[in-house]
Amino acid sequence: GTTELTGSTNLITHYNLEHAYNKFCGKKVKEKLSNFLPDLPGMIDLPGSHDNSSLRSLIEKPPICSSSFTPLTGTTLTGFRLHAGPLPEQCRLMHIQPPKKKNKHKHKQSRTQDPVPPETPSDSDHKKKKKKKEEDPERKRKKKEKKKKKNRHSPEHPGVGSSQASSSS
Amino acid sequence: MAEKFDSLEEHLEKFVENIRQLGIIVSDFQPSSQAGLNQKLNFMVTGLQDIDKCRQQLHDISVPLEVFEYIDQGRNPQLYTKECLERALAKNEQVKGKIDTMKKFKSLLIQELTKVFPEDMAKYKAVRGEDPPP
Numbered sequence: 001g002t003t004e005l006t007g008s009t010n011l012i013t014h015y016n017l018e019h020a021y022n023k024f025c026g027k028k029v030k031e032k033l034s035n036f037l038p039d040l041p042g043m044i045d046l047p048g049s050h051d052n053s054s055l056r057s058l059i060e061k062p063p064i065c066s067s068s069f070t071p072l073t074g075t076t077l078t079g080f081r082l083h084a085g086p087l088p089e090q091c092r093l094m095h096i097q098p099p100k101k102k103n104k105h106k107h108k109q110s111r112t113q114d115p116v117p118p119e120t121p122s123d124s125d126h127k128k129k130k131k132k133k134e135e136d137p138e139r140k141r142k143k144k145e146k147k148k149k150k151n152r153h154s155p156e157h158p159g160v161g162s163s164q165a166s167s168s169s
Numbered sequence: 170m171a172e173k174f175d176s177l178e179e180h181l182e183k184f185v186e187n188i189r190q191l192g193i194i195v196s197d198f199q200p201s202s203q204a205g206l207n208q209k210l211n212f213m214v215t216g217l218q219d220i221d222k223c224r225q226q227l228h229d230i231s232v233p234l235e236v237f238e239y240i241d242q243g244r245n246p247q248l249y250t251k252e253c254l255e256r257a258l259a260k261n262e263q264v265k266g267k268i269d270t271m272k273k274f275k276s277l278l279i280q281e282l283t284k285v286f287p288e289d290m291a292k293y294k295a296v297r298g299e300d301p302p303p
Binding site for chain 2: 006007008010011012017020021024025029030031032033034035036039040041044045046047048049054055056059069070071072077080081082083084085086087
């Protein structure tokens, strides 16, 4: 029959996906995961296989856990009494980036309400300096990457209606 | 449609932020931070509880496994959508080309057959009915 849906119809138009097509194929989509989730802390652009954080491993070997969520009580919390002092370098979460500009105001506000007492002045200066140093090379690298991306030609996008001789519906 | 994701997104953001703060506390621990640490540990539990509650609203949502490949490689999952749409259009065009070629071939074949076997082709057309033009 000739009324059945075949490849001779523009299926993107048929399924009302023109808007989606233009949105994703009409302009450049940024490459990195961090472009999609800019506020997520940590080095999310690293492959999941490197630090055992892959979604694939979650599916292939789902963790065995109970079905209930019980809050930690006094006795269970004793296991979390920590020793004072800084962690050794390799355990330090140095790769955790501070939140981007938008959240920094929120972050500052929450700090004043935070039950955690402020660090000693010498420590906080040291940390602030360290954080700034980390940020600057990161920012420079990101700026360089942005410049490189801008210089590339933008990809030609095929017109949606270009393949058909007759319009559908 | 997007509203049911908003709640989940909000819970996830709060959960992640809590973990991030935990990391900061732990990286240079002071005994006076113990209470705060305990509070945040318990927020991890309630946070997971809240995320789990979101499941009901989203039970009908399916995620293609191929997207996970992109995420695991640190790539934007929107590239998956983009590549799906591009492949769909390319395949669409390819198949349309084949269909058009076959239609042309059919009409040419009928034309030539009619020249050689006019009576038989007249019977054929009577049985088949008039085909619409390609």
